[in-house]
Amino acid sequence: MNSVDWATVGYNALLALLLLFVAIGAVPILATAYQFLAIPFHAFFNHYKRARPYLPRVAIIVPAWNEAAVIGESIDRLMALEYPRENLRIYVVDDASTDSTPQVVQAKAAQYPGNVFHLRREKGGEGKAHTLNHGIRIVLQDDWMQALLIMDADVIFLPNSLRRLTRHLGDPRVGAVTAYIAEGSADKNYLTRFIGMEYVLSQVAARRAQNVLGALACLAGGAQLHSRENLIDIGGEIDTSSLAEDTVTTFKTQLGGRRVVFEPHAVVLAEEPRKIADLWKQRLRWARGNVYVTRRFRKVWFRPSTKHRLGSFSFGLFWFSIFLLPVAMVLSSVGLIGLYFLHSSSATIVFRATWALAAATYVYSIALAVQLDGKTGARSWREAVLFPGLISIVVMITAFFPNLIEQRIPEALGWTPSATALEIWTLFVYAWITLAMLGAWIAKLVEKTWIGGFLSPLLIYLVGYGPLLCAITIDSYVKEARHADAKWDKTEKIGRVVG
Amino acid sequence: MKHEPVVELKHANEGSNAGKVDVLPLTGRNPGDAFLRQEIEDNRKAERVLVLRGLIAVALVAALVVVRQVFFL
Numbered sequence: 001m002n003s004v005d006w007a008t009v010g011y012n013a014l015l016a017l018l019l020l021f022v023a024i025g026a027v028p029i030l031a032t033a034y035q036f037l038a039i040p041f042h043a044f045f046n047h048y049k050r051a052r053p054y055l056p057r058v059a060i061i062v063p064a065w066n067e068a069a070v071i072g073e074s075i076d077r078l079m080a081l082e083y084p085r086e087n088l089r090i091y092v093v094d095d096a097s098t099d100s101t102p103q104v105v106q107a108k109a110a111q112y113p114g115n116v117f118h119l120r121r122e123k124g125g126e127g128k129a130h131t132l133n134h135g136i137r138i139v140l141q142d143d144w145m146q147a148l149l150i151m152d153a154d155v156i157f158l159p160n161s162l163r164r165l166t167r168h169l170g171d172p173r174v175g176a177v178t179a180y181i182a183e184g185s186a187d188k189n190y191l192t193r194f195i196g197m198e199y200v201l202s203q204v205a206a207r208r209a210q211n212v213l214g215a216l217a218c219l220a221g222g223a224q225l226h227s228r229e230n231l232i233d234i235g236g237e238i239d240t241s242s243l244a245e246d247t248v249t250t251f252k253t254q255l256g257g258r259r260v261v262f263e264p265h266a267v268v269l270a271e272e273p274r275k276i277a278d279l280w281k282q283r284l285r286w287a288r289g290n291v292y293v294t295r296r297f298r299k300v301w302f303r304p305s306t307k308h309r310l311g312s313f314s315f316g317l318f319w320f321s322i323f324l325l326p327v328a329m330v331l332s333s334v335g336l337i338g339l340y341f342l343h344s345s346s347a348t349i350v351f352r353a354t355w356a357l358a359a360a361t362y363v364y365s366i367a368l369a370v371q372l373d374g375k376t377g378a379r380s381w382r383e384a385v386l387f388p389g390l391i392s393i394v395v396m397i398t399a400f401f402p403n404l405i406e407q408r409i410p411e412a413l414g415w416t417p418s419a420t421a422l423e424i425w426t427l428f429v430y431a432w433i434t435l436a437m438l439g440a441w442i443a444k445l446v447e448k449t450w451i452g453g454f455l456s457p458l459l460i461y462l463v464g465y466g467p468l469l470c471a472i473t474i475d476s477y478v479k480e481a482r483h484a485d486a487k488w489d490k491t492e493k494i495g496r497v498v499g
Numbered sequence: 500m501k502h503e504p505v506v507e508l509k510h511a512n513e514g515s516n517a518g519k520v521d522v523l524p525l526t527g528r529n530p531g532d533a534f535l536r537q538e539i540e541d542n543r544k545a546e547r548v549l550v551l552r553g554l555i556a557v558a559l560v561a562a563l564v565v566v567r568q569v570f571f572l
Contacts, residue, residue, distance in 0.1 A: 037553075039549060039553060040549045040550045040552070040553030040554075041549075042546055042549055043546045043547045043548075043549045043550050046543065046546055048539055048540075048542060048543035048546070049543070051539050052536070052539070053532040053535035053536055053539075055529065055535075081528075082524075082527050082528060082530065083528060083529075084528050084529045085528055159527075160538075163530075163535065164538075164542070167535065167539055208549070265542045265545075356567075359563075360560045360563070360564070363556075363559055363560050363563060364556045364557065364559070364560050365556075367555065367556035367559045367560075368552055368553060368555075368556040371552040371555065371556075372549075372552070400563065400567055400571075401566075401567055401570075401571045402571050402572065403571065404571065
């Protein structure tokens with residue numbers, strides 16, 4: 001073979017590699033489309049047929065560290081649940097609080113004798129799982145408890161929410177049930193509205209699809225109900241080895257052969273971060289937990305089992321599409337830019353195909369999601385529309401409606417873009433998905449400066465909330481690779497939720 | 500059984516998602532099996548609207564595809 005052949009082989013191999021990169025970038029889009037197309041099937045494949053009236057004795061464990069601002073209201077709300085009071089016991093595990101949490105809880109214990117209990121840990125700060133385990137050890141000491149509800153101190157349960165969870169435990173095959181945690185702050189800002197919309201997409205929508213496919217990724221940490229049998233089967237305690245104890249518990253339940261159900265009609269309200277820095281801290285903890293879970297359950301992925309559905313192709317696809325989303329985004333940009341210089345007509349074709357698919361998936365998923373929680377959809381319509389960011393929407397329009405942005409609009413404005421301008425624009429849209437993550441990171445950096453109050457929200461609306469989460473995921477890769485200290489950074493809650 | 504005053508139950512019907520419960524609860528704290536059974540059934544039926552909502556979302560995408568095909572290709 002002569003050298004010219006080698007050059008051709010090299011060229012074709014590089015072309016194929018770049019096309020592969022773009023194809024990898026399309027996988028998360030296809031996975032999202034698949035997941036959201038499965039949602040309507042929840043009309044037929046749900047757990048209601050096996051649910052039954054069931055009001056077991058529920059022990060509620062509330063981990064609390066300096067929660068004086070919120071814990072009293074939470075206890076009052078729990079005691080107002082439409083649930084037999086004699087079947088409710090609330091154990092507040094006070095994790096060595098230094099504020100007035102003990103006094104508030106003790107006052108509530110006196111107000112609701114036999115229903116509210118104050119448990120004090122003198123050595124605190126070890127993390128939520130340790131705090132929960134302190135309470136779990138106590139409730140397992142006798143056989144009163146038939147079901148265990150794990151919640152956060154700031155979470156407000158709507159009155160019918162607990163009984164809507166317990167009905168699924170009437171089916172002994174179900175080990176745990178989780179509720180829809182809606183963003184419930186009274187003083188919403190742009191970020192809490194984005195989070196509210198994210199929760200519609202990731203819970204009300206995506207978890208219905210996971211119900212259909214028979215495997216749930218995560219029980220919400222703030223509202224998860226376990227049967228006593230399940231709690232004992234998973235070891236009678238919560239995993240303390242990671243920052244993702246909720247996900248580990250969810251996996252252990254399903255690996256043990258029990259089902260986990262998401263109940264969309266059980267709604268609880270939670271207070272979420274108003275600043276990117278706080279969101280970053282919270283989500284970094286979650287993302288690092290996901291890195292741990294991916295590693296710990298490495299023998300589960302894509303290995304179908306008769307006992308559970310965690311090893312199914314669908315579940316693996318959903319999991320890794322989120323876990324590796326930033327990687328897919330970067331590869332997509334690299335592939336498109338490489339193709340642009342190597343074979344620009346191929347770049348145009350695959351760009352249009354990928355981004356047109358992204359546009360269709362975006363329109364379908366947002367249109368469906370806003371209907372699933374009309375209240376949040378109406379309140380956060382701007383954040384719903386701008387979830388991927390204004391610039392990404394322009395890029396999608398560029399791909400979906402060829403020549404509109406590059407030709408028709410400039411012509412209508414009496415401007416003919418030069419060839420150089422078009423080249424710069426093309427390279428920009430090809431690189432955008434990666435640049436968006438950079439923009440989100442800059443939004444975090446400028447937040448604490450004098451201009452941050454204006455510039456950070458503007459940047460997030462421009463680059464999108466999704467890229468912000470991806471930027472946090474990248475940070476989690478880096479922190480895990482460096483074995484950075486995995487300490488429990490609690491998100492501060494000040495009682496902004498209104499029920 | 501200790502009967503307590505019926506608490507506010509308006510939220511039982513909140514939103515179109517939640518379905519409609521016709522059977523009245525016995526008490527606020529323990530509405531009774533008939534009510535709970537009815538609530539399960541109503542929530543199950545309320546899920547059927549997902550099909551319509553999915554179709555609306557698909558129709559929106561289809562409309563955009565038609566615009567694309569007619570005006571941009």
